[in-house]
Amino acid sequence: MNSKAKLCLAIGGYSCAGNKAENQDAFAAHTPINHELVTKGAVAVLADGVSSASKAAEAAQMAVTQFISEYYATPEMWSTKKSAGKVLNSLNQWLYSQASVLETNTAGELNNLDPDLRPDDRSNTERHAELVSASQQSGAYDYNAEQYQQWLTTFTALIIKSTTGFVFHVGDSRLSLFQQQKLTPITKDHNQKQGRNNIVLTRALGADSRLKVDVHQLDLQENDLYMLSCDGVHDFISKKALHDILLTLPSKPDNRALEKISKVIIEQALAVGSDDNVSCLLISVNQLPTKQLEEIERELLSKTIPPALKIGQKIDGYKVLKVLHASTRSHLYLVQHQNREQEPPLVLKTPSVNFADDSIYLQGFIREAWVGERIDHANIMRIKTPQHNSQFLYHLCEHIDGQTLSDWMHDNPKPSIEQVRDIVKQLVCALRAFQRLELVHRDFHPDNIMINANGQVKLIDYGTVWVAALAEKQDTLIETMPQGSLDYIAPETLHTLKATYQSDLFSLGIICYQLLCGELPFKPFSYKNMQQVIGRSQQQQNFALWQYRSIKQFRPELPLWLDLMLAHATAPDVTNRYDAYSELLTDLTTPNIAAVEAYQQQPLLQRNPVKFWQTTSLLLFIALIAALLH
Template structure:
């Protein structure tokens, strides 16, 4: 049997609402001999639109700097170029902050401070990034971003200058002015029909808000870019007519459409993809020939497959038909491919989504010849510390990559960790991964239950539905504890019903109860790694790694100085109970 793209799909593909912006701007030197302003706007392709959004930026070179025009031009062009070069998984704020910091360092480094000369590369800067239904504003200097909506004009940014008299002002912030960068960040909801107005001080210092509002009020309900440019030019010309003695620039951004889809629309779109039926050896799916059925469960099916022209076998992962109507599960399945395509690390399983034109939902995964960590623990019930240390080190290496990409795995457990025949560790199954860039959007279905597996999930995720990289660290600590002892650091939960309501209700069980041969320093390290309260936990993966490699003897000494009630409250109260019992027996005997 061969499954191809000619199969009739029972669901109709709904049109996906996308963010659409129109731009129109105008800039000129005005009464000056050189135009030291710059602006730019960019709309990416569909792949980057969801993760990065649309960018508009304006800069006004500081006239006292000899490279003012160059600084402004570099600021807007390099900001946009470098912003889209940051990882697709990063949040908007992290991406913009990294780029602005880099730009500021470069501009600042161009000044020769040893000669006592004034700053040479200085510019104000304001950027508007529209992503999904949210606008992110980054601003320093006296360029300005305003919004025109409901026939009202509202200024969002604050001018960073200090007025001197009625006609002059001293700039207090600019790109390239200081090695330390201070940027104002705003986050706003964007709606269809909003007009964002980016201007330099040569415009807004000479044209009243009332006048700008009047000109914007004449825009049609769906203004073209030519119409926006015409209005921008009109605003600039009014500034010149009103006596502006500076460069004059105005950029208008009209919100034409936003992807404010309801949950039903998202669900309908997810359910439009067909899940292939269960496959057998010899069946074909889009050119992939099934060689072996690796695993079949109520959640997914894994097949070893070969493809003509490819030398290495691959694994085809297909959702179970049981989840054909479960939009949240299908969204996680698609998320796994999205993450897998963007991570390139030796300790993370490579994943790519299905053939681009396929109507079927499946992943093509790296084939790992080995066993799960669960199976490894069964074969190695009492491993030595060095063996566990090596596995943990490789897991940490993978999790650091997740952290750099602003990802949180959220489902670390032995079944989601593979060890190949060469001893190399691979993280698998990241369908529940938290992705910072996509989490900002409003295009995901609401998660009403904690993401993760019982007994490995961090307490803060259970109590508050929150997870970060420190949550992954907790899960890793539980796994490390289980590898060494075959037990869990806390009393196992039998059902998904959460009985704990506060962190104190998680009581750590010393690993020495199960492995008396293990040293105290290791027990203390695992106890800190699995602290229920995330504030008391290790705050970095490196802290666990260091303590596993080099015993923290200081922690051991401090622990020994603590009263027994704090060191081992269970043993303390057991002792008290025993003493009371003996006292009672003696009293009765007397």
């Protein structure tokens, strides 16, 4: 197999009105030719407008065109499911909002109710919801209510990214797979029988403000053939007839061959009595991306890691003004381009030559540049997109004139709660920006945070960032060890090697604790400790190594509500941790009196086990002495 193979698809379809006056079906497909094929994949969509709806054709056309357009406009870092889900929800809301209720006025005329002009009336959406609610009692929607203008359509989409297929389905259009001469439906028709001969939809785009979408994830194989069809096709033509037609396709067909076969399928459906619009779209997986491990490593090693640089030396026109940092992992230099002296200096970051053979580290270094070039936030360091392809491996970052948060804590051993609040609020802003883009930092600790003289905080170093979109790619090296600094890694990450935004929240809780007292809430972690817990299943998770130490041990003057907030943020079991950054901020900003009262009502054994056993031991000792004296 060719190790350099790329995703190669053929797509072709055919649609016609059939025996109806208007074609209310629509399909569309798009295969990018640039980097979007890697980050977003190829998309094929088919929609069948609900014939009893007044705007069936418009709804179907809107669904396929807008879905594709808006899907490719979502952030590159979003996963396929999040991107498609956001677009479908927005599309559904738009279609649903177009429903116009008609009401007979006192003169017997019909007027469109405008909620803006008639503030005392219920909105169109509310009235439409009543129709949906009433019809749902029978398990189906009454799409024949003539007093409603409706934009309703079925929707089935296949997104092919790397070696995975993602299916999003609403209604009774259908996706089927023809594989190894066998035709298998992938989606389930959302309809039900009413009476003897009537079949009605139970789901459609635009039918309800709350959209329920069936989502499937498929492992693709080369030579798979996928068929999107409307009910005017698959409800009439037999499975055997479809099978026989698809067998006539050549191996690895091109677009034209698929168009011809689609037309044959449509003609066959009409020949056997289809009385509906007829549409068919075929997608052939002619080749999948199949990079081998050796090739991935070779690509990572294709650029040269620069040697340690000295002041005055140049690399690609950038002159070293100052050596900012040098460690076994990386080197940082303050640089100025020789032809752009009027611009602010930048920071040039290079990997250490010690990691020249570490493919996981180099993959993270490249990922850091990819993330930094795509995120723009006041509390996150920006990485500059290089203006040319260099033979050297490095990236250019904005220069932050300040100190690490570790150094700041050394200079401010006992900050006020207000100072800590200000820093944590900014860190939450940065982490929320990551969360919105489906990023998890995974190495959130004070040395990866900068703070300037004005108190502005910036998050740096994205080498370990988990990116949802990149995690779906075939050519990503698998990490076998947890990423991050041991004392700040969440227990679930050590146990399972997986991290979520709540893992970053755990790290944030530790930083907040450390800001206030200069200590860690748990005893320092060791490599030996890590070996005891790494790779455990959820059922085997052990939290014995994370025993919270009250911050009042180090700063007795701090209030109990703050101690409880920190314990909640750093709870080893993720189910006992804050669910959202906003909850943490609320409890940091406003004392949670309810939490304090609940804590004080607990038995001493639960509130302070150490103090309980110390007290118990003392009482037993006193009792023993008393017994001996008597």
